[in-house]
Amino acid sequence: MGDNNMYFEDLGEDSSDMDLADLEEFNVGEEKNVTNDGGVKKKVLKKGQGYKRPEKGDKVFVHYVGTLLDGTKFDSSRDKGDPFTFELKAGRVIKGWDEGVATMTKGELCVLTCEPQYAYGDRGFPPTIPANATLQFEVELLSWESTKDITGDGGIIKTVVEEGKSWEQPKDKDEVTVEYKIFHNKEEVASSPQGGIEFVAGDEANSDCVIPAFSKCVTTMKKGEVAKLSIQSPEYGFGEAGLAGKVPPGAKIKAELTLVSWKSVKMVEETIEMKLLVEQEGYQKPNEGSSVKVDLVGKLEDGTVVEEKAGFEFVTDDEQVIRGLDKVVMEMKKDEKVLAKIPPEHAYGSSGGLDGKVPADATLVYEVTLKEFVNAKESFEMDAKEMMEAALKFKDKGNSYFKKGDYEVAIQKYEKAVKYLEHDSKYTEDEKSAAKKVKIACWNNEAQCGLKRKDYAGAKKRCDKVLKVDSQNIKGLYRRAQSYIGTKDYLEASTDLKNALLIDPGCREAKLEMKRLLKLQADKNKKDKKLYANMFSKISFSDHKAEPAKETEEEGEGGCQKGCCGGQEEGERAEEENAGDACQAECCSHP
Structure with missing residues (x-):
């Protein structure tokens, strides 16, 4: 040049x-x-x-x-x-x-x-x-x-000398294969074996990546890309240890790095690690209710084979296989092969399974190839009858997961049921009325799941949906009141419970919840009274030798005379009112 x-x-x-x-x-x-x-x-x-x-x-x-x-x-x-x-x-x-x-x-x-x-x-x-x-x-x-400052501090300067293919780049946790040469003072001091080396992108502390710079740079590269690296900061090279006999401690080095390929790794349901071994083009994947055929081998973490099947057929999201396997298969394309690490909560849990082959709390590793699949109909492909049948099916699945105590999955099933009924342009008036009832039931059940998980904001949100379409719904009022109690919004809770009792004065559970609310409010009032009494006592001691503090205590001895704060008299009165007929509405405490 x-x-x-x-x-x-x-x-x-x-x-x-x-x-x-x-x-x-x-x-x-x-x-x-x-x-x-x-x-x-x-x-x-x-x-x-x-x-x-x-x-x-x-x-x-x-x-x-x-x-x-x-x-x-x-x-x-x-x-x-x-x-x-x-x-x-x-x-x-x-x-x-x-x-x-x-x-x-x-x-x-x-x-x-x-x-x-x-x-x-x-x-x-x-x-x-x-x-x-x-x-x-x-x-x-x-x-x-193309030259980039990878670290932002001049520690690694990367220059692209040969563009890679496509636009995709590996992510942290992907398993990459690279070839490299490392130079010090223009002399080659290290190089990769034939075929390159494998390491996990983003894991700079792992010695498999040779030097931290490689792990940092690969996530900026495309397949087939060749880059020159000027490694100015020793922390990204061989550090203060150097390379015995070849690179002195704290030395600057240069390198040539080629990204050969990588295996994508992603997290499914946050805790299932899924590594793509064989990738395929396209975008279609199995949905919930798909009929699939797979080859699979399941192992314990020590390599013990616990399950091996070829041409195994099942329906996704139908509890025919462990939940983790369901989720993994629904992330695959036809003819793809993956290695999935499934934790016990998505496998056989604390009870173990497969006739004793899988011990309690065991993590499983499955190698899965998706051979074929036929997707279930999507809602836009269905007529009104099919949509209602699908909605009821998912509602029942939600109830099943609720009974098992898996409230998060139950919510997912109820939400799926509602999605089938969101667009009712194909419905007759009778069908719209039936769809409304199913949606209300699902929202109420979602709210109950939220209460079980102490997700009071989520529970209230579901109750709001119910009451928007049916302001007289006792379950919606009752569960929203419980949500308000969970967030200590006692006034709003009282309003909802009073409205529920106006609609059905005999609702036993609403009465019991009102009694609980009044006690909570009374306890809060006592704590507040003590807090403010102590506060005023300190102020009075400083300014008036504690005389006003004494007056404050005397004024509070009789309690609230109007009964508006949920004090002793109001609580006793509520206890008497709570005796009565059992709740005449649908059970308020479970789906």
Whole structure:
């Protein structure tokens, strides 16, 4: 490469006034503005390859021929025989170049016309370029090297020397395969074996990645990408230990890194680790209720095989297999192969299973290949009858999980049931009425699950949905009152319970909840009274030798005389009122 030409050195900071993302397509032979003010124009002579353009900080390689408007040539890299290189948008060249080259693709040939404010202005560049001259440059973008500060502190500078394929990049926890060479003082000190090495991306402390820089960089790379790394901070290299006999302690090093491939790892249901061994194209995956066929091998963590099946068929989300296996299969595409690590809460739990082969609280590792699947109908494919049947099926599943105490999954099933009934344009009036009842039942059941989980805000939200469509629903009022009690909003809870008892004065559970509420309120009042009495006592002792504090205590001895605070008299009265008939409404305490 030739040295930077004298015309293009240190000409000021980047002054871009145009968002390159908004640039329209430049067609061959058509001249268009590059900048908003028209100070830089571009005419494409030959299209480049692809759509990628160099970015700020990239090292670009170009050939150019510079002329005045009368055709006088003042400079040419072609005449010198070497391409010209510079750092884009770093103020190393005239502003017109920073703007124009940033719009080019690899291999593109164009003419950039730069008005004086984007060239040499009123000073010119004597003797070849007069003041206030508009210049034209025939520019060919040969290539560029993308340079990034990976760590943000200059510790690792990465330069892409060969672009990778596609747009995907590995994520933290993915298992990557790389090839590498490491250099110190231009001498190779380490390299990967044939076929490369494997390590977990993002796990810098793991020695499998050789040096921390590799683990940090791979998540910025694409498959097949080759990058040069300048590792300035020892912590990202061999550290203070160095490499025996080859790299001294605390030394800066360089490396060449190639991302060969990776196996994607993702978390399903937060705790199931799923590693993709064989990937397939497409996007279709089994849904809930799909008929699937799989090959599988299940093992304990020590490698003991506990289950092995070929061509095994089951229906997803139908409790025919452990829940973890259900969830994994619904994340797969046809002919994909995965390795899934399933914790006990998604396997056989504390009881164990498979006729004693799986001990209690065992984590299982399944290798699964999805051979075939047929998806269940989606709601938009169903008629009204089918949607109602599907909704009732998921409601029943929710009830089943509720009885097992798995409230989180129960909520998911109730929500799925409601989704089938959200769009009722296909329904008759009778069908709409039936759908409304099912939705109300599901929302009420979701609220009960929320109460069991002490998710009072979630429970209230579900009750609000119920009461929006049926303001007289006793379950909705009762459970919302319980939600308010959970958040210590006693006034709102009292209102809901009173409304429930107005609708059904004989509702035993609402009466019992009112009694509990009054006791809670009375206890709170006593605590508040004691708190404020102590507070006033301290103030009075300081200002009036404790006399007002004594008065405060005397005033409080009789309790609230109006019965508005849920004190002793009100509580006794409520206890008498609570005797009566059992609740006439549907049971309020369970689905």
